[in-house]
Amino acid sequence: MNALHYFQALCQVQYIPIDDILRCGRYLQDKTSIEDYSYSADGLITFLNETNWEQWQAKGASAVDRIFFEQLIIDTRAALSNLNEDSSKLIDEEADFATISQKMFALIESELGSLGLNVPDAKIEFVDDFPGVYAGRDYMALTIDEGDRQEHGLTPGVYIKKSKYIPIFGRTIFLHEFIHVILGKAHPFELARGLEEGICELIGFIYLGCKALPISAVRNSFIYLRLRDQQLSMWSTYRDYTRQARALYDLYGLNGVAEIIRRGRPEIKRIEQELLSHTSPSLDLVAGEFDPVLTDNLRWLLDIYTPEMTVSPEGYRLAQLVERGITTKELHTISKLNDIEFQRGIKDLEGHVRIATLREDRSVVAFCDNYQSVNPYSIRYRVPSG
């Protein structure tokens, strides 16, 4: 599965949780596991070429599963052509946990240091299992802060479980987590949530992320982890907290956000309450340091990207074929969908995303928005349910 994560992070490819792909791939013949293929472009191509739809179908996969997988394979193949040399180097680096943690820690120290933040004596460590009382927990990343040191004698830092680590995406997570470590140093027993999460997203995930990874990988990671149409509602709240932090960044820049981190959790809670009660917060901050890369990415991710622009796999296929004046009969034929799939796809295009309208007698496409050169940033397809 790691191979697919690489491509989801580095290429323009549909952002689908690996667990969902596995769920829909439940009809894969037993021996065909993507883990059997090497973590490389060649490995993925071999996997795709050896993926045998007829065998899945024989085991009872639904028609929607078929369309979903066909589309995923088409898109992944197309995305492979975007994989450049830098991406290949990054993939190689992912095999070496020690190098990743050293590089990330050095980056955190230098970048946060230049924002005037003290980086505590903490570690980033890849582990087989979490230390002490946290052993056996089923997360990817665990943040241990000053409170855990006082209560359990553990060394503060971000611990990443090797077996749970999501290549590339995982780095943005532990950059986020490290901001909690800094805040936890002075105020270890206050619950982190709300605006604090937004600040961790803005400074850790996106700002530091863009220093550590190609910008496209950070954008893809944020979309994959926070902006999916079919995600847990908890992750949508992280997107909203990032918007709150961004409102402060827009006014006060990195200088202002760094100062809020320096003042710590009580100040974050005070500002959050004042923002939410729509009073004018008395912030007493000096504005400065507006980073163009951060500004641009916040704008694109939070203002421009449209998380809910998704259709069924059938609708997605039709979106690539529909054009003004085409008859529904012609569209049906070239789509290779059966009657039920075709009707569902048309309904999807006419409804939620409103990218096609049929003539009253439903024989011809009267109007349409042209999505024939679709990419995952403009429109996406849903994972089949069930």
Ligand SMILES: [Zn+2]
């Ligand atoms: Zn967090």
